[in-house]
Amino acid sequence: MNPDELNxxxxxxxxxxxxxxxxxxxCVGIACHSGGSEQIRKALEAEVKxxxxxxxxLVRGVGCPGLCAEGPLVSVEPxxxxxxxxxxYRKVTPADAPALVRSVVREEPLEQLRIDANQPFFTRQLKIxxxxxxxxxxxxxxxxIARGGYQALIKVLTEMTPQEVIDALSRSxxxxxxxxxxxxxxxxxxxxxxxxxRYPTYVPPDIQSQKFVICxxxxxxxxxxxxxxxxxxxxxxxxxxxxxxxxAVGARQGFIYVRAEYALAVKRLRTAIRQAxxxxxxxxxxxGTSFTFDVDIRLGAGAFVCGEETALIASIEGGxxxxxxxxxxxxxxxxxxxPTLINNVETLANVPPIITKGADWFASIGTEKSKGTKVFALxxxxxxxxxxxxxxxxxxxxxxxxxxxxxxxxxxxxxVQTGGPSGGCIPADYLDMPVxxxxxxxxxxxxxxxxxxxxxxxTDMVEVARFFMDFxxxxxxxxxxxxxxxxxxxxxxxxxxxxxxxxxxxxRLLEELSNVVKHTSLCGLGQSAPNPVISTLRYFRHEYExxxxxxxxxx
Amino acid sequence: xxxxxxxxxxxxxxxxxxxxxxxxxxAGIHIPVLCHLDGLxxxxxxRFCLVEVAGSNRLLPACTxxxxxxxxxxxxxxxxxxxRRHLIELLFAERNHVCAVCVANGNCEMQSLAIQLGMxxxxxxxxxxxxxxxxxxxxxxxxxNRCIMCTRCVRACDEIEGAHTLDVFGRGAKARIVTDLGMxxxxxxxxxxxxxxxxxxxxxALFKQGSTVAEMTRDRSKLNFLKTAREERKWIV
Numbered sequence: 001m002n003p004d005e006l007n008x009x010x011x012x013x014x015x016x017x018x019x020x021x022x023x024x025x026x027c028v029g030i031a032c033h034s035g036g037s038e039q040i041r042k043a044l045e046a047e048v049k050x051x052x053x054x055x056x057x058l059v060r061g062v063g064c065p066g067l068c069a070e071g072p073l074v075s076v077e078p079x080x081x082x083x084x085x086x087x088x089y090r091k092v093t094p095a096d097a098p099a100l101v102r103s104v105v106r107e108e109p110l111e112q113l114r115i116d117a118n119q120p121f122f123t124r125q126l127k128i129x130x131x132x133x134x135x136x137x138x139x140x141x142x143x144x145i146a147r148g149g150y151q152a153l154i155k156v157l158t159e160m161t162p163q164e165v166i167d168a169l170s171r172s173x174x175x176x177x178x179x180x181x182x183x184x185x186x187x188x189x190x191x192x193x194x195x196x197x198r199y200p201t202y203v204p205p206d207i208q209s210q211k212f213v214i215c216x217x218x219x220x221x222x223x224x225x226x227x228x229x230x231x232x233x234x235x236x237x238x239x240x241x242x243x244x245x246x247x248a249v250g251a252r253q254g255f256i257y258v259r260a261e262y263a264l265a266v267k268r269l270r271t272a273i274r275q276a277x278x279x280x281x282x283x284x285x286x287x288g289t290s291f292t293f294d295v296d297i298r299l300g301a302g303a304f305v306c307g308e309e310t311a312l313i314a315s316i317e318g319g320x321x322x323x324x325x326x327x328x329x330x331x332x333x334x335x336x337x338x339p340t341l342i343n344n345v346e347t348l349a350n351v352p353p354i355i356t357k358g359a360d361w362f363a364s365i366g367t368e369k370s371k372g373t374k375v376f377a378l379x380x381x382x383x384x385x386x387x388x389x390x391x392x393x394x395x396x397x398x399x400x401x402x403x404x405x406x407x408x409x410x411x412x413x414x415x416v417q418t419g420g421p422s423g424g425c426i427p428a429d430y431l432d433m434p435v436x437x438x439x440x441x442x443x444x445x446x447x448x449x450x451x452x453x454x455x456x457x458x459t460d461m462v463e464v465a466r467f468f469m470d471f472x473x474x475x476x477x478x479x480x481x482x483x484x485x486x487x488x489x490x491x492x493x494x495x496x497x498x499x500x501x502x503x504x505x506x507x508r509l510l511e512e513l514s515n516v517v518k519h520t521s522l523c524g525l526g527q528s529a530p531n532p533v534i535s536t537l538r539y540f541r542h543e544y545e546x547x548x549x550x551x552x553x554x555x
Numbered sequence: 556x557x558x559x560x561x562x563x564x565x566x567x568x569x570x571x572x573x574x575x576x577x578x579x580x581x582a583g584i585h586i587p588v589l590c591h592l593d594g595l596x597x598x599x600x601x602r603f604c605l606v607e608v609a610g611s612n613r614l615l616p617a618c619t620x621x622x623x624x625x626x627x628x629x630x631x632x633x634x635x636x637x638x639r640r641h642l643i644e645l646l647f648a649e650r651n652h653v654c655a656v657c658v659a660n661g662n663c664e665m666q667s668l669a670i671q672l673g674m675x676x677x678x679x680x681x682x683x684x685x686x687x688x689x690x691x692x693x694x695x696x697x698x699x700n701r702c703i704m705c706t707r708c709v710r711a712c713d714e715i716e717g718a719h720t721l722d723v724f725g726r727g728a729k730a731r732i733v734t735d736l737g738m739x740x741x742x743x744x745x746x747x748x749x750x751x752x753x754x755x756x757x758x759x760a761l762f763k764q765g766s767t768v769a770e771m772t773r774d775r776s777k778l779n780f781l782k783t784a785r786e787e788r789k790w791i792v
Contacts, residue, residue, distance in 0.1 A: 478730030
């Protein structure tokens with residue numbers, strides 16, 4: 001595979017596409033998939049065939065366009081009109097196929113199913129990571145190449161030195177999208193500088209000095225599905241990001257760690273790896289250079305803690321998914337003791353556009369310290385839930401009320417929870433705060449991996465804290481005392497408050513314990529587990545106090 | 556190579572590869588530990604040895620943190636004492652620790668630590684989980700009620716005896732020490748009955764059968780002796 005061959009594939013694919021007049025895109029993300037989108041796709045294909053329109057209408061499966069609340073979604077994309085006027089249809093069933101195909105032929109929208117593609121849910125978004133989701137078939141590498149895919153990989157291999165790649169990443173200001181927001185360029189530079197580790201002696205000597213790239217796809221926050229959508233809707237982009245990372249840090253092997261529950265994502269990634277290997281975009285001597293890089297998939301067995309990098313490494317090594325103290329950081333000593341780069345799915349998916357469009361373009365989006373966009377899974381008591389990608393610095397109000405359409409009629413907005421079980425609840429007073437790493441931390445929450453749960457006035461905040469504490473208690477690995485015994489005690493006290501058995505003394509103890517667990521736990525799970533309690537106590541203390549009972553008088 | 560660091564205001568000299576714990580111990584500075592045992596690898600799990608290091612925004616476990624030139628360490632501040640008190644109280648409330656009827660009463664590291672940290676009672680409600688006792692082994696017993704999941708037995712079995720009979724099953728508060736794949740200890744085909752796990756246990760969770768209240772004493776120096784002998788070919792008693 002060289003640049004010319006890549007261009008030839010892209011041109012052939014674009015030519016094949018332009019012979020059609022319309023593309024009928026059926027969402028095959030897991031939400032629409034379970035709503036029967038595969039049957040819809042078959043019905044549409046049969047309908048197109050029986051109408052004799054095979055050459056004119058292309059029916060294809062595409063990644064998630066985002067508005068999962070209205071799924072299964074089908075969009076009709078005219079291929080020869082500019083600007084392209086896309087028509088979007090909601091809650092489509094196989095029975096709608098004849099009417100839908102007729103409407104395409106007549107070029108009249110099918111009003112009863114149509115949703116406004118110009119509503120704020122779509123227009124207020126800015127898609128970088130998700131730009132291909134909803135517009136290409138995730139199971140065809142040609143589709144990805146036709147949309148400019150793998151150009152970034154070819155560019156770094158043929159035109160850039162590893163140091164230039166790292167410099168570009170640093171200049172772009174990209175920060176880790178897994179939650180903590182560590183500068184990606186700095187992490188890459190650290191791994192690039194580290195001396196390759198010694199691999200166990202049972203492998204051939206030529207691969208004994210190694211570095212590794214790991215893609216963390218163990219998305220475990222309840223209600224979060226950003227990484228899943230990227231892996232399902234645009235798997236090649238993740239592979240391309242990993243290969244660029246491998247080139248930059250000097251690794252020749254990558255692992256994607258995906259939770260086994262994401263069966264569809266795993267299937268699409270496997271297909272993507274096979275396709276990329278077949279045309280020489282993964283494997284030996286990529287693009288005729290000396291660069292060799294391959295990717296394997298490792299499945300997580302459903303433990304939340306395995307999203308923590310050291311636990312994830314232990315899991316790939318075949319051990320129990322237990323975290324270990326850092327330092328040493330994986331960048332120095334990670335998988336099998338070798339320097340290891342671990343990045344989140346979304347972080348890696350940001351890499352190819354940074355290379356092709358330039359670091360300065362990326363740095364122009366967002367706020368001073370948080371660049372680019374962030375994908376959020378907007379859920380909870382909000383009218384339009386789904387997957388959104390917004391520029392950093394957008395306010396919470398815009399996300400909740402403009403994109404999400406606000407809380408359902410007759411209710412009042414109360415709080416928004418970000419960062420899942422590691423994050424906090426942000427009350428209405430801070431709705432006009434910009435969404436970036438620092439601002440969220442200032443109000444006691446975190447960016448997290450991107451879960452955004454909207455709560456209305458019927459929500460019991462103590463119950464919210466208890467729900468997340470229940471989750472953390474169940475998911476604690478049990479290695480360190482504060483997380484194992486501390487989360488269980490916090491859950492116990494919160495249950496007592498809910499049962500009307502707690503006194504002011506219990507509440508004081510809960511606060512003290514939150515502080516202990518936060519500061520003494522071994523890994524990020526325990527250190528952030530008290531956040532939901534701390535933040536609800538900070539903003540909704542009266543709800544706790546209302547449930548307390550007076551202390552028994554001493555006899 | 557020798558390095559110099561400051562622990563509790565005292566200048567301390569230590570070797571390059573030393574941990575903070577080792578450097579402190581060599582200088583006669585006491586840091587409380589529970590999951591650490593000389594001769595075994597360190598896991599940093601019990602969090603009692605957490606120390607404050609200048610320039611680090613989080614507390615670091617002394618047992619796994621390597622020293623650095625010019626490091627400034629505090630091991631006994633008000634904050635650390637407070638955290639340690641909470642930790643030991645959490646441990647006592649977690650399972651069923653009743654010193655008065657325990658084989659290890661008087662010889663228990665957890666009990667000594669509680670006394671040393673000035674614990675008089677636990678502020679937390681006792682969880683009283685329903686846990687079993689495995690007495691299927693002919694010489695030893697495993698009482699889950701007294702286990703604190705320090706995994707010293709697991710490491711002794713794996714690293715020193717090389718049998719890896721013991722390991723951890725389950726997660727969170729439901730984690731337990733298991734023999735092989737959860738079979739009764741007495742039926743384990745891999746257990747060599749060497750008793751190193753019993754030597755390593757800090758509480759009364761692992762004990763010699765037949766010992767009654769306060770009778771369970773241990774000789775832990777054997778583990779370190781074996782390890783030094785094996786790795787450095789030095790037979791230091």
